[in-house]
Amino acid sequence: xxxxxxxxxxxxxxxxxxxxxxxxxxxxxxxxxxxxxxxxxxxxxxxxxxxxxxxxxxxxxxxxxxxxxxxxxxxxxxxxxxxxxxxxxxxxxxxxxxxxxxxxxxxxxxxxxxxxx
Amino acid sequence: xxxxxxxxxxxxxxxxxxxxxxxxxxxxxxxxxxxxxxxxxxxxxxxxxxxxxxxxxxxxxxxxxxxxxxxxxxxxxxxxxxxxxxxxxxxxxxxxxxxxxxxxxxxxxxx
Numbered sequence: 001x002x003x004x005x006x007x008x009x010x011x012x013x014x015x016x017x018x019x020x021x022x023x024x025x026x027x028x029x030x031x032x033x034x035x036x037x038x039x040x041x042x043x044x045x046x047x048x049x050x051x052x053x054x055x056x057x058x059x060x061x062x063x064x065x066x067x068x069x070x071x072x073x074x075x076x077x078x079x080x081x082x083x084x085x086x087x088x089x090x091x092x093x094x095x096x097x098x099x100x101x102x103x104x105x106x107x108x109x110x111x112x113x114x115x116x117x
Numbered sequence: 118x119x120x121x122x123x124x125x126x127x128x129x130x131x132x133x134x135x136x137x138x139x140x141x142x143x144x145x146x147x148x149x150x151x152x153x154x155x156x157x158x159x160x161x162x163x164x165x166x167x168x169x170x171x172x173x174x175x176x177x178x179x180x181x182x183x184x185x186x187x188x189x190x191x192x193x194x195x196x197x198x199x200x201x202x203x204x205x206x207x208x209x210x211x212x213x214x215x216x217x218x219x220x221x222x223x224x225x226x227x228x
Contacts, residue, residue, distance in 0.1 A: 004160075033215055041204055043161070043218040056215050090160055096213070104149060104168075106216060108160035 003027050006091050006109040013081055014117055021076045021112045023091030030095060031055075032074040033106070034066060037088040049074050050096075081116045088113050119144040121209050123219025130197050131227050138222045140207035141189045147209040150183055150190045151216070155204045164205075165192070197226045 004025045013019050025032065033056075034046040047066040048056035054066065063079045074091060091109040120143040130136050142150075151166035167174045167181045167190065174181050178197075183190040190209075194201055204223050208216040 041155075041221045043206065043221075045215040045217070048215050050213075055213065092160075104151075104166065105163055106151070106161075108153075108162070110158075110160045 003107050004091055004093055004109040006089075006112050008112060009110065010113050010115075012115045012117065015081055015083060017081050018077070018079045019081060019114070020078070021089055021091075021114075023074045023076070023109060025072055025091075025093040025107070027093055027095070027107060029093035029107070030071055031093060032068065032071070033092040033094075034074065034076050035090045035092060035108075037090060037111070039087070043090070047074075047076075078114075081114075083116050086114055086116045119147060119209055119211065119214070119217040121207060121217050121219040123207050123222060125222060126220065127223045127225070129225045129227060132197060132199060134197055136194045136197055136201070136224055136226075138192045138205055138207065138224075139189060140191070140209075140219050141187075142209040142217075143188065144209070144211055145185075145188065146211035148212070149210045149216075150181070151208050152179075152181060152192050153206045153208065153218075155206065155221075157203075161206055194224075197224075199226050199228050202226045 031050045033048045049068045052068045065077045068074045088111045090111045092106045094106045123140045148169035153161035154164045155161045178195050180193045204221045207219040210216045
């Protein structure tokens with residue numbers, strides 16, 4: 001009955017490989033996000049999807065490609081992994097309370113620790 | 118875009134004391150200010166939030182204040198307990214934009 005679940009929890013891979021992280025939410029939220037947390041704990045937005053539509057795409061290398069097959073799922077695929085991609089990646093979801101007034105109450109997953117060696 | 122600054126980066130208090138964490142934001146359009154607690158190995162968890170039409174909100178031992186004119190907001194934890202030890206993040210967002218987080222405060226409550 002986990003609200004936002006990510007898999008895998010840990011991912012160790014070699015430079016140059018391609019990997020995917022999956023995220024699913026069972027809260028009925030209409031917006032999902034990917035955040036990257038670096039070694040200094042800084043949380044930075046990468047992507048945001050609303051009802052399967054990309055609405056935020058920050059300055060992220062195009063090796064990162066999000067995919068949302070439905071509003072409950074948001075996956076992150078990373079091509080040609082580099083050492084600097086090592087971080088913890090968090091998926092989150094939220095619900096727009098009033099149309100156009102923004103979303104509140106993000107719920108985060110437990111994170112995927114990616115280590116590129 | 119929004120820029121959120123958070124201070125202090127580390128905070129050590131004795132059990133039972135109060136702890137205060139302060140944040141400033143840059144975008145006057147921001148209207149939502151949540152606070153998150155992150156324990157080791159876990160994702161950030163929402164502990165309290167405030168919207169721009171409210172100046173203060175309290176939930177048991179935690180309270181948040183917002184000064185829109187000065188563009189700053191603060192988290193107050195009273196009667197701290199060892200289980201309050203964690204990293205705390207402030208954040209801000211305007212409309213449908215994603216949350217911009219502060220850099221985090223590591224709070225240590227000494228028994």
